[in-house]
Amino acid sequence: MQNTRDRILIKKIQITNCGGFIGEHSLNLSESSDKNFTIILGQSGRGKSTLFGLTYWCLYGKHYDKKNIDTATDEGIINSLQMKNLSEGEKITASIVLTINDQDGEKYKLERSITATQHKESSQKKFDEINNSNINFGIQTEEFSKMVMPDKYGELKTEKNESVINEAIRQILPQNLSSFFLFDGEKLVKFRTKDESSELIKDGIEKISGLQVVDTLITHSENTHKGISKQIAGKSVSSQGLSNSLEALELKISENKSEQATLESNLRTESSSHDEISNRISKSSEGDRIQKLLDKEQKNKKKILKDIKDHDKKIHDFLFDALPEILISDTLLDSEKSFQILEAQNKIPPSITREAIDKIFQSSPLTCVCDREFEEHDAAWVALENIKKTIIDKDLTTGITQGRALISQIRDRSSPDLLKKKHSELIITSDTLSRAKTESVSELSDLELELSEIPSKGTENFDQLAQMKKESFRKTVELKGQLNRLVEELGDLELEQKELEKNLTIRLATEDKFKSEIAKINILKSIVKYVKGRRKLIVDSLRSKTESATSKYFLESVPQGGEFDHVTISSNYNISARDEDDDEKTLSKGQSHVLGLSYVSGCRQITSTDTFLFIDSPLHNISGDARNDVAQILSKYLPNVQIVLFVTDTEYISGDEYGAKPVRHYINPTNKVWKEHEICVTCLKCNGKILKRVEDSTDSKCENCGTIYAKDDKTGPRIIQEYLRNV
Amino acid sequence: MSEESRIDIRDTKRILLGLGNAKVAYDGTIEQVRDYYSTVKGATRDKNGFFAGKKDTDVFIYAMCLGKKLGETMPFEKDPITGKTDRRATIDIKYFADQPEYVWMMIATALEDTKDPETGNPTMEIFENPKKIIEICEQYANAGIHELLRMADDVSGADPFKGFDRKLAGLLENES
Numbered sequence: 001m002q003n004t005r006d007r008i009l010i011k012k013i014q015i016t017n018c019g020g021f022i023g024e025h026s027l028n029l030s031e032s033s034d035k036n037f038t039i040i041l042g043q044s045g046r047g048k049s050t051l052f053g054l055t056y057w058c059l060y061g062k063h064y065d066k067k068n069i070d071t072a073t074d075e076g077i078i079n080s081l082q083m084k085n086l087s088e089g090e091k092i093t094a095s096i097v098l099t100i101n102d103q104d105g106e107k108y109k110l111e112r113s114i115t116a117t118q119h120k121e122s123s124q125k126k127f128d129e130i131n132n133s134n135i136n137f138g139i140q141t142e143e144f145s146k147m148v149m150p151d152k153y154g155e156l157k158t159e160k161n162e163s164v165i166n167e168a169i170r171q172i173l174p175q176n177l178s179s180f181f182l183f184d185g186e187k188l189v190k191f192r193t194k195d196e197s198s199e200l201i202k203d204g205i206e207k208i209s210g211l212q213v214v215d216t217l218i219t220h221s222e223n224t225h226k227g228i229s230k231q232i233a234g235k236s237v238s239s240q241g242l243s244n245s246l247e248a249l250e251l252k253i254s255e256n257k258s259e260q261a262t263l264e265s266n267l268r269t270e271s272s273s274h275d276e277i278s279n280r281i282s283k284s285s286e287g288d289r290i291q292k293l294l295d296k297e298q299k300n301k302k303k304i305l306k307d308i309k310d311h312d313k314k315i316h317d318f319l320f321d322a323l324p325e326i327l328i329s330d331t332l333l334d335s336e337k338s339f340q341i342l343e344a345q346n347k348i349p350p351s352i353t354r355e356a357i358d359k360i361f362q363s364s365p366l367t368c369v370c371d372r373e374f375e376e377h378d379a380a381w382v383a384l385e386n387i388k389k390t391i392i393d394k395d396l397t398t399g400i401t402q403g404r405a406l407i408s409q410i411r412d413r414s415s416p417d418l419l420k421k422k423h424s425e426l427i428i429t430s431d432t433l434s435r436a437k438t439e440s441v442s443e444l445s446d447l448e449l450e451l452s453e454i455p456s457k458g459t460e461n462f463d464q465l466a467q468m469k470k471e472s473f474r475k476t477v478e479l480k481g482q483l484n485r486l487v488e489e490l491g492d493l494e495l496e497q498k499e500l501e502k503n504l505t506i507r508l509a510t511e512d513k514f515k516s517e518i519a520k521i522n523i524l525k526s527i528v529k530y531v532k533g534r535r536k537l538i539v540d541s542l543r544s545k546t547e548s549a550t551s552k553y554f555l556e557s558v559p560q561g562g563e564f565d566h567v568t569i570s571s572n573y574n575i576s577a578r579d580e581d582d583d584e585k586t587l588s589k590g591q592s593h594v595l596g597l598s599y600v601s602g603c604r605q606i607t608s609t610d611t612f613l614f615i616d617s618p619l620h621n622i623s624g625d626a627r628n629d630v631a632q633i634l635s636k637y638l639p640n641v642q643i644v645l646f647v648t649d650t651e652y653i654s655g656d657e658y659g660a661k662p663v664r665h666y667i668n669p670t671n672k673v674w675k676e677h678e679i680c681v682t683c684l685k686c687n688g689k690i691l692k693r694v695e696d697s698t699d700s701k702c703e704n705c706g707t708i709y710a711k712d713d714k715t716g717p718r719i720i721q722e723y724l725r726n727v
Numbered sequence: 728m729s730e731e732s733r734i735d736i737r738d739t740k741r742i743l744l745g746l747g748n749a750k751v752a753y754d755g756t757i758e759q760v761r762d763y764y765s766t767v768k769g770a771t772r773d774k775n776g777f778f779a780g781k782k783d784t785d786v787f788i789y790a791m792c793l794g795k796k797l798g799e800t801m802p803f804e805k806d807p808i809t810g811k812t813d814r815r816a817t818i819d820i821k822y823f824a825d826q827p828e829y830v831w832m833m834i835a836t837a838l839e840d841t842k843d844p845e846t847g848n849p850t851m852e853i854f855e856n857p858k859k860i861i862e863i864c865e866q867y868a869n870a871g872i873h874e875l876l877r878m879a880d881d882v883s884g885a886d887p888f889k890g891f892d893r894k895l896a897g898l899l900e901n902e903s
Contacts, residue, residue: 335835
């Protein structure tokens with residue numbers, strides 16, 4: 001399967017005078033399917049992320065981390081030291097060249113460069129968008145792009161037109177999907193909270209689907225529709241009021257939606273905090289045992305509450321149906337008697353139709369419904385003839401006949417004994433459920449008490465954690481309540497809006513002069529309805545595909561995978577790992593990161609190409625066991641895909657004090673690493689001498705002159721070399 | 728109301744034809760009445776009340792049944808300032824068509840109310856002048872709505888419909 005997919009990879013990166021690098025440096029990356037990993041390691045702040053960002057800039061001509069006048073520093077694309085040393089009339093060029101291969105070999109050689117020219121000396125600085133940094137006021141920058149690419153006959157040519165280059169790149173590496181091949185490891189942290197992960201997932205799915213075009217069409221059609229309505233409502237005196245009300249309503253709807261978004265965000269944060277506390281509580285075997293009992297009891301309580309809710313609805317339905325019927329029961333009984341009297345007086349027909357009497361007349365021998373035989377023109381015949389004559393209106397007859405039958409039905413089912421029996425059955429069930437709830441609540445508080453008494457090594461004891469959990473739960477419930485109220489309110493507002501729009505259209509349609517505008521509005525409405533329907537189908541289908549691909553990767557790679565059965569991505573893009581009962585499981589930090597990586601893999605799976613994957617700092621901000629969990633899955637991650645990991649030396653070659661093993665420990669045995677490159681810094685004083693890290697410190701030392709450099713001290717230029725040390 | 732009904736609602740619609748485009752009203756002069764009817768409509772809809780998800784026809788029939796049970800009718804009040812009644816005729820009779828039970832509860836109520844005072848026998852008045860049905864039922868509903876408001880106010884923390892439950896229990900106690 002994997003082999004049938006197209007591959008896109010970067011064969012070589014050449015950088016000249018970029019970032020912390022002076023002169024030309026080149027870096028070959030793995031083209032192999034077996035040894036598909038290339039490692040780029042370096043101490044923090046040595047230029048890994050710069051290299052990652054430069055790759056992005058070369059591909060799209062845009063800065064990965066775009067700065068502005070307030071956020072810019074002196075560090076941009078061009079090596080700042082070299083730019084600083086420019087004399088009047090001098091130039092410096094920084095460039096990056098990417099050699100891009102597909103499955104058939106070299107496809108493009110893409111180069112972007114910036115040339116800075118010092119026109120005059122100045123002590124002032126200005127922000128330069130091209131270099132993405134503050135530069136000397138007297139310097140001017142120019143950007144160039146060129147790409148060696150095949151023309152339509154397959155001949156290689158050098159293209160310098162930027163739009164042609166950009167279009168060619170977009171064809172194979174769409175910029176909106178760049179986060180799926182140039183992946184910032186910091187984003188994995190976002191998978192620890194539902195709030196941030198759902199934003200990422202929504203964004204990802206919508207980007208893959210290309211829905212921006214559809215959304216633009218919907219917005220444009222709706223705005224045009226509103227514009228036309230407003231325009232013609234403005235011309236129609238009689239519709240002005242309606243139009244104003246509609247506008248006020250739209251404002252309310254938009255306020256409601258924005259309030260909902262804030263609440264949803266708060267709710268996700270609170271839910272994550274609740275999960276985090278539960279996670280901390282279950283960090284000991286005793287805590288874990290009680291937590292499991294608690295989870296089970298909570299599930300039981302949830303079921304009881306659902307049963308109570310369903311039963312309350314049953315009681316409500318019973319009350320709703322029974323009350324008016326029993327209230328009116330006497331009247332219905334009296335009316336039955338009244339109908340009989342009217343019938344006896346021949347004022348209304350008996351409960352039979354004229355056709356029924358005709359059937360009696362057609363019987364042979366003539367036989368009445370009471371089995372009594374009679375003859376033509378005898379007393380019974382005459383009586384039947386008279387009755388038939390009274391049936392003056394067939395509709396009324398049928399109506400009254402049916403109505404009397406209905407009255408009789410109501411009377412039957414509202415018999416007090418029957419209702420009393422049903423009522424007492426409902427009360428008994430109600431009591432049983434209420435008792436079950438009390439028992440469950442008591443069991444839960446016993447377990448919570450037990451949990452709170454377990455001694456903890458953390459900063460909070462279990463009692464405090466239990467209080468925090470309780471408080472977090474209370475807040476969650478409160479937020480859910482507020483959100484539900486807003487959702488209901490929105491439903492009403494939207495109903496009202498629909499009604500007003502309908503009335504406005506009806507009112508305007510009565511005025512002949514607006515016929516053509518009304519026709520336009522109707523067409524626009526149909527377009528919006530159709531497109532929204534299609535949009536939903538696309539999103540649902542992609543969500544479901546992403547969900548199943550993410551689930552597959554997650555279950556294959558997550559540590560303690562036996563606890564999980566599947567991953568779901570809800571319609572509001574909440575991602576959760578669940579057990580076989582479809583209950584959401586709380587994830588550890590490491591498991592959350594694995595979920596994030598699985599999601600990235602899942603999204604990549606539903607595109608048609610195996611594009612390279614650069615991951616910057618995959619283990620960012622996690623330590624201990626969680627780091628081990630992620631490191632383990634990285635080693636078996638996405639076979640056949642070119643993977644370039646930008647890792648710190650602590651991530652890659654040494655563990656941490658919390659028990660994390662280095663990534664190398666997991667990756668090396670798999671024999672998948674093609675090459676390890678190291679970004680090194682040199683001594684400012686001794687030209688080209690590489691600094692060595694001081695053991696157990698973030699400092700570096702020049703072994704030639706003995707100078708010690710702290711982490712943030714200025715050093716000499718960076719160089720890239722193959723990592724030679726053995727671990 | 729009940730799914731057991733086998734009645735063809737087209738027959739009820741035929742009866743309703745006699746009522747034309749008549750609309751059933753409640754008393755708009757009384758604020759609480761007005762407010763209560765508004766709890767089943769539009770933005771003021773009450774999502775948790777006894778009539779949540781129900782319609783104004785339901786409120787009307789409830790009020791009418793209560794009024795009839797109490798044996799009380801009440802004409803619409805006159806506004807103390809304008810001296811006029813405020814007949815809020817907002818419940819279109821056609822909305823009753825889908826609920827034949829309601830129509831026949833109304834017919835039965837009106838039939839009993841139009842008996843010949845001398846003989847005590849039922850008359851055909853309501854079939855000859857179907858609008859009389861609405862007139863009679865409105866007056867019962869106008870009396871019953873106050874009882875309904877009392878029931879709706881009778882709540883307990885655990886049971887928001889205590890008043891309704893109490894009413895049913897009382898009725899069942901007396902009837903059996």
